[in-house]
Amino acid sequence: MIQIENLTYSYDQKTVLKNLNLTIPDRMKIGIIGESGSGKTTLIKLISGLYEVQQGQIIAEGKMSVVMQGNKLFPFTIRENITCGHEISENQIWEAVRIAQLEEWVKSIPDGIDTFTGVRGDNVSGGQAQRICIARAIxxxxxxxxxxxATSALDMETSAHLIEALQNWWKERTVISIAHRKEALDFCDKIYRLEEGVLC
Ligand SMILES: Nc1ncnc2c1ncn2[C@@H]1O[C@H](COP(=O)(O)OP(=O)(O)O)[C@@H](O)[C@H]1O
Ligand SMILES: [Mg+2]
Structure with a gap:
């Protein structure tokens, strides 16, 4: 369960989150929309512990994977970008590759999953990089x-296939998804809008 109580967060003089409350029961899928600059990424950084809470509290139990906005690839292979040095079985790697809609592409390139992604991920497209980051999280x-x-660079069709593939995988998991297109959040049990520092 994730529980957020009276969360207030400011950058210098600018208050971005104001007494925000949110309770997410286990296995619930939550969507968050809101204008650019409304504080969505700030909220995610606080939930994931990247930012320290200034006021209020956040309780989040359980292992968490976050696909950050504009997530960058490391200058390594696709495989290394997925495992990030963790002991992950071959089965689990390939399950993640399949769910993230990477299988067809990975199998079609000469070096396959051991392909170097480039110094700044420049050997892969923006959509491929996003899917590698999603595979890493899975x-x-x-x-x-x-x-x-996390799916902003994917076309509608790939995005739909991805969500379909995730349905089974995330049955037993809790999901928070931020998206611009509301259609990308069709799978959610509940969608909130972040506006003026609160969720409504
Ligand atoms: N590191 C930072 N320093 C100062 N202001 C920031 C910083 N990060 C974000 N902001 C500001 O806080 C507000 C919310 O940003 P953000 O959480 O990224 O919004 P969103 O993800 O909804 O677009 C914006 O006005 C943004 O300019
Ligand atoms: Mg953002």
Whole structure:
């Protein structure tokens, strides 16, 4: 379960989150929309512990994987970008590759999953990089998956296939997904809008 109580967060003089409350029961899928600059990424950084809470409290139990907005690849292979040095079985790696809609592409390139992604991920497209980041999150086998505009570079069709493939995988997991297109959140049990520092 994730429980957020009276969360207030400011950058210098600018208050972005104001007494925000949110309770997410286990296995619930939550969507968050809101204008650019409304504080969605700030909220995710607080939930995932990247930012320290200033006021209020956040209780989050369970292993968490976060696909950050604009997530970058490391200058390594696709496989290494997925495992990130963790002991992950071949089966689990390939399950993540399949769910993230990477299988067809990975199998079609000469070096396959051992392909170097480039110094700044420049050997792969933006959509492929996003899907590698999603595969990385899945392969860590988290109880909680957080996606911050993680499918923004995917076309509608790939995005739909991805969500379909995730249906079974995330049955037993909790999901928080931020997206611009509301259609990308059709799978959610509940969708909130972040506006003026609160969720409504
Ligand atoms: N590191 C930072 N320092 C100062 N202001 C920031 C910082 N990060 C974000 N902001 C500001 O906080 C507000 C919320 O940003 P953000 O959480 O990224 O919104 P969203 O993800 O909804 O677009 C914006 O006005 C943004 O300019
Ligand atoms: Mg953002």
């Amino acid at each position: 392969a860590q086998n988290p109880q909680i998956l957080i996606l911050d505009e």
